[in-house]
Amino acid sequence: MATRTGSRAAPKKTVLITGAAGSLAKRVIARLHGQYNVIAVDFRRRVETDAGIPSYLVELHKRGFEDIFASHKIDAVIHIGRIFAHERTRQQRYNANVIGCKRLLDLCRKYKVGQVIIHSTYYVYGASAYNPALIDEDAPLKASEVTQDLVDSVELESLANIYLWKHPELNITILRPCNVLGPGVRNTMSILLSRSLVPVLIGFSPLMQFLHVDDMTDAMIAAFEQNKPGIYNVAPDDYVPYQEAVAQCGCRKLPVLSIPPSLPKLVASVLNWNAFFPPYLVNYFKYPVILDGRLFRETFSWQPRRSLNDIFTYYRKQKLSAS
Amino acid sequence: MLSLGSLDVKQRIAARLVTADIEALVASIPKPVGSFGYDPWGYNEDSFKLALGAAKRLYDHYFRVTAHGLENIPSEGRVLIVGNHSGQLPMDGVLVGVAAATNPHGPRLARAMIERFFPTVPWLGNFLNALGGVIGDPVNCSKMLDMDEAIIVYPEGIRGSGKLYRKRYQLQRFGNGFMHLAMNHHAPIVPVGIVGCEETMPAVINLAPIAKLLGLPYLPIVPSLLPLPARVYLNFGRPMHFSPAASEAEVTEQVETVKTELRRLMQIGLDERTSLY
Numbered sequence: 290m291a292t293r294t295g296s297r298a299a300p301k302k303t304v305l306i307t308g309a310a311g312s313l314a315k316r317v318i319a320r321l322h323g324q325y326n327v328i329a330v331d332f333r334r335r336v337e338t339d340a341g342i343p344s345y346l347v348e349l350h351k352r353g354f355e356d357i358f359a360s361h362k363i364d365a366v367i368h369i370g371r372i373f374a375h376e377r378t379r380q381q382r383y384n385a386n387v388i389g390c391k392r393l394l395d396l397c398r399k400y401k402v403g404q405v406i407i408h409s410t411y412y413v414y415g416a417s418a419y420n421p422a423l424i425d426e427d428a429p430l431k432a433s434e435v436t437q438d439l440v441d442s443v444e445l446e447s448l449a450n451i452y453l454w455k456h457p458e459l460n461i462t463i464l465r466p467c468n469v470l471g472p473g474v475r476n477t478m479s480i481l482l483s484r485s486l487v488p489v490l491i492g493f494s495p496l497m498q499f500l501h502v503d504d505m506t507d508a509m510i511a512a513f514e515q516n517k518p519g520i521y522n523v524a525p526d527d528y529v530p531y532q533e534a535v536a537q538c539g540c541r542k543l544p545v546l547s548i549p550p551s552l553p554k555l556v557a558s559v560l561n562w563n564a565f566f567p568p569y570l571v572n573y574f575k576y577p578v579i580l581d582g583r584l585f586r587e588t589f590s591w592q593p594r595r596s597l598n599d600i601f602t603y604y605r606k607q608k609l610s611a612s
Numbered sequence: 613m614l615s616l617g618s619l620d621v622k623q624r625i626a627a628r629l630v631t632a633d634i635e636a637l638v639a640s641i642p643k644p645v646g647s648f649g650y651d652p653w654g655y656n657e658d659s660f661k662l663a664l665g666a667a668k669r670l671y672d673h674y675f676r677v678t679a680h681g682l683e684n685i686p687s688e689g690r691v692l693i694v695g696n697h698s699g700q701l702p703m704d705g706v707l708v709g710v711a712a713a714t715n716p717h718g719p720r721l722a723r724a725m726i727e728r729f730f731p732t733v734p735w736l737g738n739f740l741n742a743l744g745g746v747i748g749d750p751v752n753c754s755k756m757l758d759m760d761e762a763i764i765v766y767p768e769g770i771r772g773s774g775k776l777y778r779k780r781y782q783l784q785r786f787g788n789g790f791m792h793l794a795m796n797h798h799a800p801i802v803p804v805g806i807v808g809c810e811e812t813m814p815a816v817i818n819l820a821p822i823a824k825l826l827g828l829p830y831l832p833i834v835p836s837l838l839p840l841p842a843r844v845y846l847n848f849g850r851p852m853h854f855s856p857a858a859s860e861a862e863v864t865e866q867v868e869t870v871k872t873e874l875r876r877l878m879q880i881g882l883d884e885r886t887s888l889y
Contacts, residue, residue, distance in 0.1 A: 418732045419728055421752040492738070528654075529650060
């Protein structure tokens with residue numbers, strides 16, 4: 290057997306990537322395509338892909354998902370797709386993000402997938418006035434204390450964690466990135482900074498960390514290729530207060546009264562700011578959640594290559610070209 | 613026009629406070645910051661310069677501080693500066709901070725541990741962070757010591773700052789947390805006896821029930837809402853080194869050693885003081 294595989298080039302590994310319609314997944318697919326057999330999956334729409342990349346429209350928690358595992362020999366899964374709060378109701382989000390992830394991990398076991406990368410978020414730590422800075426990976430996940438709308442994020446993590454320890458053969462790597470920004474990114478922070486008028490809480494300007502989507506792509510590729518299972522924060526060692534970032538992105542500030550604490554939440558929900566300043570994330574614009582990204586940087590010899598200024602320049606230019 | 617005017621005033625105040633001396637001092641403090649001038653706890657060099665400029669004036673002309681033993685603060689490497697706490701408002705923290713930042717034997721940025729409720733107050737949290745203050749969380753202290761920072765700790769906490777005037781210069785109960793940090797991170801403790809801050813805001817009575825209602829740690833009845841211009845004496849002692857203790861009882865004993873040294877240093881200050889104000 291050894292001589293036969295040795296005489297030919299090793300067969301290409303097959304990688305399934307979820308959330309394929311998103312900008313991060315698109316970049317990861319582009320980077321892996323060629324070297325690997327890539328399969329693109331999304332719940333939103335069937336993604337247009339390059340020739341040779343099978344693309345599926347499927348919901349992770351629906352039955353059709355298993356057919357993909359049955360018809361391809363999948364070696365690794367990069368789970369990027371998740372539903373944001375502004376996309377569906379809380380119930381639908383829970384089903385897709387938590388039940389969907391459980392189903393994905395069960396299928397990975399059943400079809401003997403050897404590696405799984407889970408794209409989580411720094412939101413899981415929760416934004417609280419008592420947060421220390423440089424939060425480690427083993428800090429408690431307090432997001433569900435802040436709001437029920439982040440329960441799905443925390444539960445997805447707990448679930449992945451259980452599988453990580455119980456089924457080491459899955460080689461699960463959980464990545465918790467800080468705010469990922471850049472061209473094409475449609476997460477809350479990116480939609481926010483693309484706007485010309487942006488809410489800020491009077492008297493609060495928490496320190497934040499930002500990562501360019503290309504650097505996050507590099508991080509995912511590094512995690513995939515080096516395969517060192519575990520939980521990692523992904524963040525640069527550079528910091529900027531929110532209101533400074535808002536100014537740097539060329540946004541005008543819309544000051545929102547911050548006291549009493551329930552007021553900004555009320556304003557955000559009455560004015561339906563769900564897509565860019567959702568009521569359940571108000572605390573993240575009030576208190577810092579600063580990650581210690583050393584473990585990932587050192588384990589994978591990864592460093593972000595784009596500066597904060599590079600990131601902000603994109604949003605500034607975007608506004609100039611629009612006007 | 614109005615905004616232009618206020619900008620002008622701001623710049624003029626900044627120009628008066630941030631003297632060439634302050635610029636040179638801050639430039640000589642070794643402190644890594646990110647591309648926008650911030651560290652992970654929100655410290656900002658520009659805000660620090662302004663605050664140091666203002667606080668240095670108070671230090672020299674209002675509280676007329678006399679400091680001895682500044683050579684005991686190491687010019688580099690991790691250190692815990694531990695003092696006796698008093699005066700309702702944390703003026704003692706500010707003055708020790710100025711003493712460290714303007715130390716002729718090597719200026720240090722000394723980070724004060726602030727109350728946990730401060731970050732919930734608009735502006736206050738960001739303001740104190742920009743000056744180098746951080747909430748007194750053990751994780752913060754650990755990370756800072758690992759990064760070889762200097763930290764100011766008042767192990768009495770609000771028990772010390774909120775005590776009444778009749779209990780002046782009596783050390784209140786110390787927490788053991790600072791000793792654990794010193795032991796675990798091999799950080800020396802530089803004790804500082806602070807005399808004079810008790811007299812900046814002598815409190816006759818503490819309206820505890822009203823304080824509780826307002827969510828404040830204490831609410832004293834004081835003669836003046838602003839700190840009185842008492843003369844302040846800072847006596848820094850030699851660095852104290854502690855090896856890991858076998859039990860909590862042993863930790864408490866080591867804490868007692870620090871308290872004894874603090875009492876001695878406070879007495880030096882009380883003896884050299886000739887007038888309160």
